[in-house]
Amino acid sequence: GFDLPKFMVGSLGGYGFLVELSFKVLPKPPATATVRIEYPTLKAGLEALVRLPKKPVKIYARYLFGTHPNVHLWARGGGAAATIHSRIERLLRLLGAPDSDTLQGDTENGFWREEREFAWVPAGSLLVKIPLTPKRVPILDQELAQHGATRRYSAGANLAWVAWEKAVEELDMMLTRQELGGLVILGEADKVLLGKRSGESFARRVKQALDPQGKFVSPAF
Numbered sequence: 001g002f003d004l005p006k007f008m009v010g011s012l013g014g015y016g017f018l019v020e021l022s023f024k025v026l027p028k029p030p031a032t033a034t035v036r037i038e039y040p041t042l043k044a045g046l047e048a049l050v051r052l053p054k055k056p057v058k059i060y061a062r063y064l065f066g067t068h069p070n071v072h073l074w075a076r077g078g079g080a081a082a083t084i085h086s087r088i089e090r091l092l093r094l095l096g097a098p099d100s101d102t103l104q105g106d107t108e109n110g111f112w113r114e115e116r117e118f119a120w121v122p123a124g125s126l127l128v129k130i131p132l133t134p135k136r137v138p139i140l141d142q143e144l145a146q147h148g149a150t151r152r153y154s155a156g157a158n159l160a161w162v163a164w165e166k167a168v169e170e171l172d173m174m175l176t177r178q179e180l181g182g183l184v185i186l187g188e189a190d191k192v193l194l195g196k197r198s199g200e201s202f203a204r205r206v207k208q209a210l211d212p213q214g215k216f217v218s219p220a221f
Contacts, residue, residue, distance in 0.1 A: 011218060012192075012218035013216055013217075013218045014207060014211070014216055014217070014218035015206070015207065015210045015211060015216060016210065016211065016216055017216070028078075029060070029078030029079055029080075030078075030079070030080055030081050031078065031079065031080065031081040031084040031104075032060065032076055032077065032078040032084070032104070032108065033076070033077055033078075033084050033085070033087075033088050033102055033103065033104045033108065034061075034074055034075065034076040034077075034102070034103040034104075034108045034111065034112070035074070035075050035077075035088055035091065035092060035100045035101070035102050035103075036072055036073070036074050036100055036101040036102075036103070037072070037073045037075070037092075037095065037097045037100045038070060038071065038072055038100075039071045039072075039073060040071070041071065042071050042137070042138060042141055043138065044071070045064050045066075045071040045072070045073050046064065046134050046137055046138075046153075046157055048073050048095055048097070049062055049064050049073055049134070049153070049156060049157050050134050050156060050157065051095070052075060052095075052156075053156065055091065055094045055095070056094075057077060057087060057090055057091045057094065058077060058078065058079065058087075059075055059076065059077055059091075060076045060077065060078050061074070061075070061076040061112065062074065062075045062076070062154070062156070063075075063115065063152060063153070063154050064152070064153040064154075064157060065151065065152040065153065074111075075091065076108075076112065077091060088102060115152070118161075118186065120150060120152075120163070121150070121163040121186065122150065122163055122165060124165065124187075125150075125163040125164055125165045125187060126163070126164045126165075126168060126171075126184050126186065126187035126189055127161065127162070127163055127164075127184070127185045127186035127187060128161075128162045128164055128171065128182045128183065128184055128185065128194065129159065129160075129161060129182065129183045129185050130159070130160040130161075130162060130175065130180055130181070130182040130183075130195075131158065131159060131180075131181065132157075132158065132159070132160055132180055133157070133158060134156065134157040134158070136178070136180070137153060137157050137160070139178060140160060140178060140180065143174055143178075144162060147164075147166060147170070147174075148165075149162050149163060149164055149165070150162070150163040151163070162182075168184070168189045168190065168191065168194065171194060171195075172191070172194040172195060174195075175194050175195025175196065176195050176196050178195075179195075179196045180195050180196060181193070181194065181195040181196055181197055181198070182194035182195050
């Protein structure tokens, strides 16, 4: 059916409150390992990132960050302890990337913990989440690089995470020019919805149907 969790979370509380939640929990793999593959260009790294889900190897996380000539693709695999190394070797062969670094144990867990907790975001910066597609990454990345912004690309390069240290108005205008939208996740800003917003007329109709008295207020409306 309709993906209600994303619908409710994306509305920023504008349609109602979540008062009861159910989670589907999957068992943690017995062993994991993460490979770091360096690519000479952003284009090459993006192509590898997009190819990963099509490979016959289970991937639990994939991430791309860095700037030319140090674009890094991080991919985390999991499975039985006896087979984890062969799985990683197979992944590297499928990607045509024999040269890589492999993280395991505390080092690997520490890396993903820092990424999950956004420890890479400089103090005082805004953290902005930007939905996009892999084809739109190069243009956005070029402008972000000109502003010296730290950024990460996840979810198959369908999400950009940007640490922004300058005036939020500059990023707002940049996203508007590129017809992208952004959401301020961390930090204080005069506005949290940035760039171009689409589907406003439809959103207003849904708002009227679900909250006709306007009791639920959010920055989305």
